[in-house]
Every structure is written in structure tokens, then in C-alpha cells.
Amino acid sequence: MLRIGNIKLESNVILAPMSGVTDRPFRKLVRSFGAGLVVSEMIASHSVMSETQESFRKAHCDPSDFPASVQIAGCDPQLMANAAKKNRDLGASVIDINYGCPVKKVINGHAGSAMMKDEDHAVRVLEAVVNAVDIPVTVKMRTGWDDTNRNAPSLAKKAENVGIKMVTVHGRTRCQFYKGKADWKFIRTVKDNVTIPVIANGDINNFADAKQCLADSGADGVMIGRGCYGKPWFIHQTNHYLNTGEELPDPTLEEQYHILRDHYQAMIDFYGEENGIRIARKHVGWYSNGLHGSAEFRNKAMRMSRSEDVLNIIDEFYGSLLHST
Ligand SMILES: Cc1cc2nc3c(=O)[nH]c(=O)nc-3n(C[C@H](O)[C@H](O)[C@H](O)COP(=O)(O)O)c2cc1C
Structure with missing residues (x-):
């Protein structure tokens, strides 16, 4: 059974955070089918602290959503710590930190996957957030910035050392954006370097992908994003398949x-x-x-x-x- 700190998940298949997609109605629906965990859209730490209506809307969760993971992005340790506290007070049960977003607007603000370029600074932010809240903090990253800098194994180890409770790795570099294929085998090098749970992500679109991804990566669970488009039941089906080998049919x-x-x-x-x-x-x-x-x-x-x-x-x-x- 997958655990994030003191939280036991009912399944090791997780819905990926997706801006513009994993809003509250979608997360609630996916959870109702039985996802282990659902993650909010990324929320910029500065908009959390300016209390924009959008940030409240994105973070919205209530006790029936438990466990609800809210994802924040930013590069300032204090701002990120405060944003984490605020989301914890608003009902988040897990704080996830975004070190994977490849888009220019986020990178130019030195957040998302740009954080992987400066490990020491990235770790300072993680540490500030871990120390600010009494709920588990997780991080989602890419394999690295580009092919010659695939530092996810080392960053994950440092994250573990400052108290991060789970690491998700999207098996692409920042420079790949969404091109090519996710490298599930590389995720094994992260798994081998830490003792906290590692979740493998990228290109899981059917049951066979999920099985192969776990076999290649040795990960503790999988996270699925685009494979759930129009199929909020897919996370549950995948979990059932991984546990039993049975392929549940789609709803009629x-x-x-x-x-x-x-x-x-x-x-x-x-x-x-x-x-x-x-x-x-x-x-x-x-x-x-x-x-x-x-x-x-x-x-x-x-x-x-x-x-x-x-x-x-x-x-x-x-x-x-x-x-x-
Ligand atoms: C429309 C869209 C929005 C996304 N928004 C986020 C986000 O807010 N935070 C994040 O960490 N990743 C985000 N991602 C990346 C996904 O979480 C995931 O890592 C990526 O899509 C690969 O997984 P998949 O092949 O299962 O979709 C987004 C992806 C898409 C397609």
C-alpha cells in the first residue's frame, strides 16, 4: 500500500495535475471512481498570497476530497512556505511542488522545471515548505533540464533528505517538452537512489503501458494525465488491472x-x-x-x-x- 508520510493511499494510481483540466469538478469525478490521489492544477505561489479568486478556485477542496493534493509553483522559499501554509489552512492534505512545468512564462519566473537547474536553491525551497506545514510535502519533477543534465536522481535524494515524502518523475527533460517518449527506464535510477515512494509519469494511455511503466521504472505507482481525457474512470480501471490482471470494461x-x-x-x-x-x-x-x-x-x-x-x-x-x- 502506497503511503505519503502518514497518509495511506487506497490505490497507487494517481491523477496528474493538469492546468485547465484537473479542476475541482474533474478531480471530484475521478476520485468518485476510486483514484488513489488527485492533484490540483498548478497554482503560482504569488497568486496564492495575493488571494486571487483564481487561486482559491484552483485550490478549492473540502474534507470529502481527502486526500487532496494541492500543487504550488514558485522560486522564493518564504513565498512558497506561506503559500503552502495557506493551502493547508484551506483544506489541502498534501502539498505538491512543481519542478516540472516547461512553459516559458513559468521558466522565466525561475519556477517549474527551471528549478532543476540549481539544485541547492531547489532544495532550499523544498526545505522551507516542509518546515512550514504539518502535512506531507511531495515534489513533481522532470528527468532534468536537457539530455546532458538529467539530475532527477540527485535532486530526488536531496529532496528526501530535507523531508519530502514522495517524488513523481515525468520521464522527459524540460527541453523535450512533450516530444519523444517518456523514458520510464531512467526513472529506475531515481527509484534506486531514494527510499521514499517514487511515482512514474508520462505516456500511460492503456493498461499495458501502466504495467510496462512499472516494470521498467520499478516505481511504487503511476501517475496518469492525458490518458484520462474524457475517461475519468481510467485511473480506477488501471489500478484494478495492476492489482488483478482483469481489464474492466468502460462504462456503457x-x-x-x-x-x-x-x-x-x-x-x-x-x-x-x-x-x-x-x-x-x-x-x-x-x-x-x-x-x-x-x-x-x-x-x-x-x-x-x-x-x-x-x-x-x-x-x-x-x-x-x-x-x-
Ligand atoms: C494540459 C496540461 C496541463 C498540465 N499542467 C500541469 C500542471 O499544472 N502541473 C504539473 O506538474 N504538470 C502539468 N502537466 C504535466 C502532466 O502532469 C504530466 O506530467 C504530463 O502530461 C505527462 O503525463 P501524461 O503523458 O500521462 O499526460 C500538464 C500537462 C498537460 C497536458
Whole structure:
């Protein structure tokens, strides 16, 4: 059984943090299917401390979400420590630190994967956060900055030494962004260097990937991001497969219809009509991907500006598919 400090996880398959995707409605839904842990979207430490509405929205969790991991990003030890404290007070049960984000805006602020370039400074930030809160602190990193600087094993060891309770490694360097293939075998060199749990991440899109990733990396668990697009049940299926070898079927089309409808309504309730419609579009697209006539359905749904109309077209689209089967 996977443990993060004093927290026992029910499964060793974790939902990856994804900005613009793993918001509260999605995390709640994935948890309801049985994910070991779900992680919030990255929140910049300075926006936590300026108490922006967006940072509250991203961090939002309540006791029923336990264990809820909230991810913060930044490079200033004090600011990061304060941001961690604030999120702990808002209900986070784990603080995750982002040392993996490759995007320019974050890198230019010396945060995300840029932190891997200066290990001493990276460790100072980790230490400040660990000392600031009484809940487990974890870190998510890449394998390194580029092919000649794959320092995840050494940074992970230093992280362990200052009290970090789990390390997740996305098996790419920063300079790869999302290109190429995640190097699951390299993650084994991190696993061999620490005693805290190591989670392997990157390119797990089916059950065989998950099994192979664990075999290659020797990791204690896997984290899945894009493989969950339109499939909030995938984390649970993967965990079941890894434990039993049994491939659970996807929910029936009728069940998927209800999951999408409820998820859509939850997004509208959470964000309000205007933002909700915009943010929900990608999910509507993902759920319907591959279904007969989905391109036309998506085209129409994407242009709609009232949630009621979108719900009606969802009813129509799934209704006609269900009648024709
Ligand atoms: C749209 C999107 C947003 C992401 N946002 C974050 C983030 O906020 N924090 C983070 O640590 N990683 C973020 N990531 C990286 C993922 O957590 C994960 O490491 C990466 O997608 C590889 O895993 P996958 O192949 O299972 O998707 C993001 C990835 C995507 C595709």
C-alpha cells in the first residue's frame, strides 16, 4: 500500500495535475471512481498570497476530497512556505511542488522545471515548505533540464533528505517538452537512489503501458494525465488491472452519457454559465471522441453559448446513438 508520510493511499494510481483540466469538478469525478490521489492544477505561489479568486478556485477542496493534493509553483522559499501554509489552512492534505512545468512564462519566473537547474536553491525551497506545514510535502519533477543534465536522481535524494515524502518523475527533460517518449527506464535510477515512494509519469494511455511503466521504472505507482481525457474512470480501471490482471470494461454508452451530463452540469455550477461553457468544451469533445457522428456534434456544441442548449444537444446526440444500438 502506497503511503505519503502518514497518509495511506487506497490505490497507487494517481491523477496528474493538469492546468485547465484537473479542476475541482474533474478531480471530484475521478476520485468518485476510486483514484488513489488527485492533484490540483498548478497554482503560482504569488497568486496564492495575493488571494486571487483564481487561486482559491484552483485550490478549492473540502474534507470529502481527502486526500487532496494541492500543487504550488514558485522560486522564493518564504513565498512558497506561506503559500503552502495557506493551502493547508484551506483544506489541502498534501502539498505538491512543481519542478516540472516547461512553459516559458513559468521558466522565466525561475519556477517549474527551471528549478532543476540549481539544485541547492531547489532544495532550499523544498526545505522551507516542509518546515512550514504539518502535512506531507511531495515534489513533481522532470528527468532534468536537457539530455546532458538529467539530475532527477540527485535532486530526488536531496529532496528526501530535507523531508519530502514522495517524488513523481515525468520521464522527459524540460527541453523535450512533450516530444519523444517518456523514458520510464531512467526513472529506475531515481527509484534506486531514494527510499521514499517514487511515482512514474508520462505516456500511460492503456493498461499495458501502466504495467510496462512499472516494470521498467520499478516505481511504487503511476501517475496518469492525458490518458484520462474524457475517461475519468481510467485511473480506477488501471489500478484494478495492476492489482488483478482483469481489464474492466468502460462504462456503457448510457452510463457515459450520464457521466458527461453530470460532469457538464458540475462545471457550469462551479464556474458559472459564461466561464463554465468555455471551460467545459474540451471535456465534451474528449468524451465524444471516436463516437459515430461526433465531429458534427462537437462542431455544433462548440458554437453554443448557453449551457441549456449544450445539454440538449448532448441528450440528442447520445439519445440517437442509444436508440440505434
Ligand atoms: C494540459 C496540461 C496541463 C498540465 N499542467 C500541469 C500542471 O499544472 N502541473 C504539473 O506538474 N504538470 C502539468 N502537466 C504535466 C502532466 O502532469 C504530466 O506530467 C504530463 O502530461 C505527462 O503525463 P501524461 O503523458 O500521462 O499526460 C500538464 C500537462 C498537460 C497536458
